[in-house]
Amino acid sequence: MKIGVLGAGQLGRMLALAGYPLANRFTFLDTTGHPSAGIGEVMIDTDRRHLEEFLERVDLVTYEFEHLPVSLVQAIEEHKPVHPSSEAIRVCQNRAEEKALFDRLGIPTPAYRLVESAEALEAAARELGTPVVAKSVTEGYDGKGQAVLKDPAEAADAWHAINHPRLIVEAFVDFVREVSIIAVRGRDGEVAFYPMAENVHVDGILRYSVAPLPDLDAAIQQTADGYIRALLDELDYVGVLTLELFQTRDGGLMANEMAPRVHNSGHWTMDGAVTSQFENHLRAIQGLPLGDTAARLPTCMVNVIGREGDPAELLAIEDAHLHRYDKSERAGRKLGHVNLVAPTHDALLEKVRACAALLPDAPEPRFSFEE
Amino acid sequence: MKIGVLGAGQLGRMLALAGYPLANRFTFLDTTGHPSAGIGEVMIDTDRRHLEEFLERVDLVTYEFEHLPVSLVQAIEEHKPVHPSSEAIRVCQNRAEEKALFDRLGIPTPAYRLVESAEALEAAARELGTPVVAKSVTEGYDGKGQAVLKDPAEAADAWHAINHPRLIVEAFVDFVREVSIIAVRGRDGEVAFYPMAENVHVDGILRYSVAPLPDLDAAIQQTADGYIRALLDELDYVGVLTLELFQTRDGGLMANEMAPRVHNSGHWTMDGAVTSQFENHLRAIQGLPLGDTAARLPTCMVNVIGREGDPAELLAIEDAHLHRYDKSERAGRKLGHVNLVAPTHDALLEKVRACAALLPDAPEPRFSFEE
Numbered sequence: 001m002k003i004g005v006l007g008a009g010q011l012g013r014m015l016a017l018a019g020y021p022l023a024n025r026f027t028f029l030d031t032t033g034h035p036s037a038g039i040g041e042v043m044i045d046t047d048r049r050h051l052e053e054f055l056e057r058v059d060l061v062t063y064e065f066e067h068l069p070v071s072l073v074q075a076i077e078e079h080k081p082v083h084p085s086s087e088a089i090r091v092c093q094n095r096a097e098e099k100a101l102f103d104r105l106g107i108p109t110p111a112y113r114l115v116e117s118a119e120a121l122e123a124a125a126r127e128l129g130t131p132v133v134a135k136s137v138t139e140g141y142d143g144k145g146q147a148v149l150k151d152p153a154e155a156a157d158a159w160h161a162i163n164h165p166r167l168i169v170e171a172f173v174d175f176v177r178e179v180s181i182i183a184v185r186g187r188d189g190e191v192a193f194y195p196m197a198e199n200v201h202v203d204g205i206l207r208y209s210v211a212p213l214p215d216l217d218a219a220i221q222q223t224a225d226g227y228i229r230a231l232l233d234e235l236d237y238v239g240v241l242t243l244e245l246f247q248t249r250d251g252g253l254m255a256n257e258m259a260p261r262v263h264n265s266g267h268w269t270m271d272g273a274v275t276s277q278f279e280n281h282l283r284a285i286q287g288l289p290l291g292d293t294a295a296r297l298p299t300c301m302v303n304v305i306g307r308e309g310d311p312a313e314l315l316a317i318e319d320a321h322l323h324r325y326d327k328s329e330r331a332g333r334k335l336g337h338v339n340l341v342a343p344t345h346d347a348l349l350e351k352v353r354a355c356a357a358l359l360p361d362a363p364e365p366r367f368s369f370e371e
Numbered sequence: 372m373k374i375g376v377l378g379a380g381q382l383g384r385m386l387a388l389a390g391y392p393l394a395n396r397f398t399f400l401d402t403t404g405h406p407s408a409g410i411g412e413v414m415i416d417t418d419r420r421h422l423e424e425f426l427e428r429v430d431l432v433t434y435e436f437e438h439l440p441v442s443l444v445q446a447i448e449e450h451k452p453v454h455p456s457s458e459a460i461r462v463c464q465n466r467a468e469e470k471a472l473f474d475r476l477g478i479p480t481p482a483y484r485l486v487e488s489a490e491a492l493e494a495a496a497r498e499l500g501t502p503v504v505a506k507s508v509t510e511g512y513d514g515k516g517q518a519v520l521k522d523p524a525e526a527a528d529a530w531h532a533i534n535h536p537r538l539i540v541e542a543f544v545d546f547v548r549e550v551s552i553i554a555v556r557g558r559d560g561e562v563a564f565y566p567m568a569e570n571v572h573v574d575g576i577l578r579y580s581v582a583p584l585p586d587l588d589a590a591i592q593q594t595a596d597g598y599i600r601a602l603l604d605e606l607d608y609v610g611v612l613t614l615e616l617f618q619t620r621d622g623g624l625m626a627n628e629m630a631p632r633v634h635n636s637g638h639w640t641m642d643g644a645v646t647s648q649f650e651n652h653l654r655a656i657q658g659l660p661l662g663d664t665a666a667r668l669p670t671c672m673v674n675v676i677g678r679e680g681d682p683a684e685l686l687a688i689e690d691a692h693l694h695r696y697d698k699s700e701r702a703g704r705k706l707g708h709v710n711l712v713a714p715t716h717d718a719l720l721e722k723v724r725a726c727a728a729l730l731p732d733a734p735e736p737r738f739s740f741e742e
Contacts, residue, residue, distance in 0.1 A: 013391070017388055017391055017392070020384070020388055020409070020410060020697075021388070021692075021693060021694040021695060022682065022693060022695060023682075023695035023696075023697040023707075025409070025697070038391070038396070039391060039410070274690055274712075283686060287683075288682060288683050288686050289683060289686050289687040291686065292689055292690055296667065311393065311394075311659060312658075312659050312660060315654065315659050315660050315662065316660040318663055319645050319663055321392075322392060322393060323392040324392060324393060324394035325394075326391075326394040326396070336394075341645075
């Protein structure tokens with residue numbers, strides 16, 4: 001099976017690494033001019049001139065990046081199967097659409113307003129009660145295109161800083177932790193759920209993900225499973241879907257956002273789960289049976305951001321698995337990750353601290369389940 | 372680190388899959404005209420014209436195939452580091468050299484004679500007592516270039532069938548099972564040992580490897596560790612070395628042969644060990660710390676030979692990990708393998724039987740530790 005991937009970054013690279021053993025071959029279509037996958041065949045196409053050639057080379061199309069023109073994906077769907085579909089992209093790349101879908105399916109979210117002016121932003125901040133977070137409805141990710149308003153009077157500055165015609169304004173949630181649920185749905189509708197992960201973000205960038213969680217009530221996992229299943233079924237979705245949630249003090253879950261693809265908060269599955277998110281995505285889109293999503297052992301994914309650590313020092317940690325993306329260093333750039341695996345969560349936390357100490361720009365690791 | 376690999380088959384492919392996460396890049400030098408790696412950059416060089424270009428592209432050279440001209444590897448060593456060294460190749464590609472080394476290091480082997488004529492073969496068969504196995508001293512692998520003599524009178528036929536000027540003639544060993552020990556030695560002399568595997572061959576081709584073994588006395592593992600450590604240290608070896616042994620009825624071990632590379636009997640480590648043989652080979656040759664060689668769970672590698680099974684059926688087995696080499700079907704050809712992982716050896720054997728039933732040419736799985 002020849003698989004075409006829209007986007008050519010580290011997610012595509014890791015898809016390919018999972019797909020070679022399934023006898024898949026990969027062609028990437030990069031529309032940015034800066035591909036980093038470094039594997040398979042990479043076609044740079046900044047002017048849509050190579051699309052036809054790309055489509056001739058592949059049997060099936062998927063993507064590693066949802067901020068694609070929906071029209072492009074719809075055009076591709078007329079020639080080749082695309083999983084997940086353009087409809088998933090359309091919904092996921094627009095926060096207003098996404099919230100409307102959450103509302104329709106009864107998935108709780110923070111209170112929100114849509115605004116189209118600085119004045120409306122100020123009014124929304126007043127109504128929801130500050131602090132609020134304002135986000136452009138499209139194209140924001142990893143904390144870009146966002147601002148926190150501590151006072152409604154900051155609306156004009158925030159409006160100009162974000163510089164987007166339509167924003168979503170969300171009330172702050174008094175959450176205990178940020179979590180995510182990753183699930184995969186096959187072409188036959190079969191669904192499998194990974195154990196939920198706790199995610200630690202700093203400045204909007206994911207730094208740590210731990211799974212499974214030592215203190216997670218099974219009922220909460222089931223609630224999350226139900227939410228993501230509703231999304232998967234509603235979208236007639238095929239492949240891996242990620243839903244980021246806030247867990248509140250009373251144990252409730254509120255949806256933050258979703259991503260129609262393999263996700264950084266699922267990288268722990270490469271070394272910590274029976275089947276990785278990458279392999280399961282590929283199994284799903286090819287109509288193969290889904291693999292077991294169970295965790296083997298407590299695992300923590302530590303992102304390598306901005307600057308790399310010494311590989312020899314990182315690999316000297318027992319049961320540490322280094323995943324470098326072969327990219328050059330740049331502030332805020334995801335350069336790789338380290339998966340740490342341990343028999344207990346206490347042993348895991350020790351390793352995470354040892355690993356963080358070896359990474360120049362790693363924040364202090366802190367998790368909600370620590371004593 | 373840009374790694375050059377001599378040979379471009381499935382072992383090179385799996386090395387590359389393990390090396391991308393270490394930010395390695397791979398260039399393969401294929402001297403057969405039939406590369407199958409399907410990853411990285413493959414240079415076909417049947418006339419040694421591209422050797423210089425190959426060497427310009429790489430920092431470090433390793434190989435996936437030891438039946439290379441020693442002179443070629445020595446020539447490469449004058450320009451780039453080669454691990455393991457040409458000395459390891461020289462010894463391993465000649466059964467007479469190999470036996471002499473085993474003898475020198477006190478590693479027991481079956482009784483043997485070297486012969487250079489049909490008459491000498493007949494005399495050796497008489498002296499050792501039939502049955503004996505006769506093998507060309509060079510270039511044989513996977514059961515090629517071998518013959519079993521049940522009677523000294525078969526010497527002339529065997530001599531002509533093997534058609535080689537120098538043979539080694541070995542007494543049969545009354546073994547309980549065939550096992551292998553795989554170890555890895557770093558550039559600093561650090562050594563790590565994998566748990567021994569039981570290997571089932573049919574017609575000289577490996578079909579099943581199971582590790583760890585439920586009935587293996589720790590003292591036997593230590594004996595094997597000692598043998599392979601002696602070889603590693605004697606050869607000042609860097610990388611993965613494989614030693615195939617017979618385990619006799621009294622628990623003793625006799626060396627059969629060794630391979631200076633990652634080995635089919637170590638493929639189980641890809642899904643069953645903390646660190647795969649491929650990653651550990653790459654760690655070793657780059658001077659990185661070695662990874663943990665412990666097994667996570669009982670694992671069986673099932674080779675896919677000649678004809679493939681239906682991937683969907685194979686992947687429906689729980690905790691089955693398919694590794695296809697993306698090669699076309701041909702009788703006796705290694706097309707892939709399936710790693711099966713289970714919490715107990717009993718559960719594992721059930722999976723192995725289920726898997727074998729899905730492979731058109733798989734022999735009945737039988738292991739020494741079954742009741």
